[in-house]
Amino acid sequence: MLRLCCRPLERCFARRTRDGLLWHVDLKPHATGDFSVAVVQANKSLEDQAQVCTTPFATYIGVYDGHGGPEASRFINSHLFPYLNRFALEQGGLSEEVIRKAFNATEEDFVQLVMKAWLSQPQIAAVGSCCLVGAITDEILYVANLGDSRAVLGRRVADGRAVVAERLSNDHNVAEEEVRKELLQQHPDDSHIVVHTQGVWRIKGIIQVSRSIGDVYLKKPEFCRDPVFRQFVSPVPLKRPVMSAEPSIRVKKLGLHDSFLIFASDGLWEQLSDQDAVEIVFKNPRPGIAKRLVRAALSEAARKREMRYEDLRRIEKGVRRHFHDDITVVVVFLDRHRGGDSPLSGGASAVVCNTPADIFSLTSGKPMFPSMV
Incomplete structure (x- = not known):
């Protein structure tokens, strides 16, 4: 029988810290190791989500x-x-085909939702999300990505006394010269496809990421021409779509020295380098390690503004966005020797939904996916 914990996240398996906008799961098992999750909210509404499922x-x-x-x-x-x-x-x-089909189906479903809802909620056509997914099966790791969340592997060096970082995803962000060149090649007749404004590069002066789920008005030019939609969003003259939902996928065979994975939204990587992040994980105990990464990022954000972390954590959501973004971190340890004895072996599943109003569930049997919309 499936069982669902129907209490708020912080009363179920996650804990809230003294920073009332920071929640975390210290350590839980997956099929071949442990994982840790943490999220800190900066926006008025938390826009990050995360899951781990076996x-x-x-x-x-x-x-x-x-x-x-x-x-x-x-x-x-x-x-x-x-x-x-x-x-x-x-x-x-x-397989890669399975992953692409799942991304495409999710995008198509969201587009259909927008098409049905946009007359009563025009702003939904301007809502989107980066999407970073990892899948571990039979010693093979798949990483699929849209946007600028990032997956980083921590690999122990031969003597086991140090760790090196390997980036496993591409940042689809026009801050990257490669991404700007790609867009310019795709739109040779549009000299304003990327615009440098207020110190950053943006597509049509609007958005930094070039791939996402959603952002329908930047994929379907007819929205930009509709008078109803233009009342809510500044009109953007488009000849063709300027964003894509096609994921970049990397396939990697995991080795004996591959120790752990960090999956995180760009809020973490704006503050910490790949190497800094893997060294924090390598040098500290597992329980609460995702929370430790989030706090390291917050400390760096505070340092940049010449303030103390203690002062930063007192700032309310919404206002907090002026100091840092929402930050979500999932750390997944790769203990392949535990595979047969894992408490989640035999088809059990763990799902983490990491917003304060959502649920962390531990189920056995058929996977359970809480409805969010």
């Missing part, structure tokens, strides 16, 4: 960093993993 096919990790509102990240949270599991079942296992 199914018969794979252990899935997801980090979804929304923008323009929480609707797209919450939609992904309730739709993407079920599609991954369904398509893996239909095709006899996980």
Whole structure:
């Protein structure tokens, strides 16, 4: 029988810290190791979501960093993993094709939601989310990405006394010269496809990420021409879509020295380098390690503003966004020797939904995916 913990996150398995906007899961098991999760809110509405789920096919990790509102990240949270599991079942296992199909189906479903809702909620056409997913199966790691959340591998050096970072995802952000060149090649007749404004590069002067789920008005130019929509969003003259939902996918065989993975929204990477992050994980105890990474990022954000962390944590949500972004971190340890004895072996699943109003559930049998929309 499936069982669901129906209490608020912080009363279920996650804990709230003295910083009332920071929640965390110290350490929980997945199929072949442990994982730790932490999130700190900066925006008025928390736009980040995260999940960890073990199914018969794979252990899935997801980090979804929304923008323009929480609707797209919450939609992904309730739709993407079920599609991954369904398509893996239909095709006899996980593959790049399965992952692309799941991303495409999630995007199509969200577009359909927007098409039905936008007349009463025009702003939903301008809501989107970055989407970072990892899947571990039979010593193979898949990393699929839209946007600028990032996956980083921590690998022990041969003597086991140090660790090196390996980035496993591409940042689809026009701050990267490669991304700007790609857009310019795709839009040779649009000299304003990328614009440098207020110190940063943006697509059409609007958005920094070039790939996402949602952001329908930047993928379907007809929205920008509609008078109703233009009352709520500044009109943008588009000849063709300027954003994509096509994920970049990397496939990697895990080795004996591959120790752990960090999946995090860009709020973490704005403050910490890849190497700094893996060294924090390597040098500290496992319990609460995701929370430690978040606090290190917050301390760095405070240092940049010449203030103390203690002062930063007293700032309320909304105002806090002027100092740092929402930050979500999932640390996944790779203890492959535990595979047969894992408390989640045999088809059990763990799902983490990391907003304060959401639920952390531990289920056995068929995976359970809480509805978010």
